[in-house]
Amino acid sequence: MGKLKDEITSTSGSPVKGHQYQSTSQAESLRKTKKRKHEGASTNNNDLIPSTSQIKEPKVADYSHSEEDEVDLEKLHERDGSITSNTPTVNIMPKDMYCFCKYILDLDEQKTLHLTGRKANVKFNTLLRDVPNVDPSYDLAQLQTCFVQFYRWATLMSEVPMTEAIKKVMDFVQTDHILQRYPEFPKLQSLWSIFINKSDPAQLFAKNDNLRETFKDKTNKNVVEAEEEFKQRKHDVIVACKDFLEKYKNSLFEQQITSIQKGVKIGEGSGDNQVKGRTEKKQKKPRPTAFDLFKKTKKGKYLNLPEEERDRKLLRQFDKLDPGQRNIYETIAKDY
Structure with missing residues (x-):
C-alpha cells in the first residue's frame, strides 16, 4: 500500500513538474532560435551596410525605433x-x-x-x-x-506638411546667416559692446555721465583697452574664419563661402584707422532708445546666442516690464 501510495504520488507529481520543465525547455529553445535568427539577420545586413564602428553617435534622443508613426513633440517639448x-x-x-x-x-x-x-x-x-x-x-x-x-x-x-517642412529647411540652410547658429563659427564682438562691458554698470543710468561722450575720449582707460581688445579679437576672428572655411568649404553653399570670404577681405583691409573709423561712426548714431538702455543692463544674458536672436529674447523681457519700470528707461533715454 505504501509502495502504491509512493507510485501514485510520483505519478501525480511527475506530470506537473515534467510539464514545467518541458515548458521551460521549449521557451529556452525558442529564445535561442530567435537569437540565432537575429544574429543571422545581422550578419546578412552587415554584408550590405558599411561598418559604423567609427561613427560617433550623436547625443540626441533616438525615436526611429518607436512603435509610433509620429514623434509626440508636444509631449516631449512642452511650450508655454x-x-x-x-x-x-x-x-x-x-x-x-x-x-x-x-x-x-x-x-x-x-x-x-x-x-x-x-x-x-x-x-x-x-x-x-x-x-x-x-x-x-x-x-x-x-x-x-x-x-x-x-x-x-x-x-x-x-x-506642417512634410513637403513644406523639407522645402523650408532646404531654403534656410542655403542662407549665409545660418552660419551664426553654429557655435564653432567665429563671431566678432563690437567695439561699443566691449567698451560697455568694461564700464561701471552704475554709469549706465547716471544722468550726468554720458557714456557716449566718454567713448569719444581717446585717452580714457576703458576706451584704450576696448580698442586694443577689439583689434586683437578682430585678428583672431579673421584667422578663425579662414580655418572654418578651410575645414567646411565642401559642406557650404557658394553664397555662404562668398559671405565668409568677403568678411575676411574687409577685416584684413582694415587697420587702426578702421577701428577709429568705427568709433566715430558709433558716435554719430542716434540717441539710444529705452530698449537699448534695458539691453545694457543685461550684458551677461544669452551671450551664446546670435545677436539678432538675443535681441528678440531681451525685447520680450522688456515688453513685460510694468509701466513704472519702463518709464524709468524712457526718461533716461530722453536725457541722452
Missing part, C-alpha cells in the same frame, strides 16, 4: 500656451485673426505697407505706425500676443 493646455491662451476668435491677417496682406498689396524684407517678429504697432486710418478698434497688443501663439501652433511639426 500648449495647444493641449487647459488654460486658454488666446481670446481672439479664428475668423477675427484671419481677417486681421488678410488686412495686413491687403495693405502690402496696395503698397500702403511694405512687407518685403520684414521679419515676422516685427510688432504690429511698429508695422502699422505710418499706415493712415488704421481701425482704432484693433487691439494691436492683444492681436500681437494671439498672433504669436497662433503661429506657434500653426508651425508645429505635427501641423
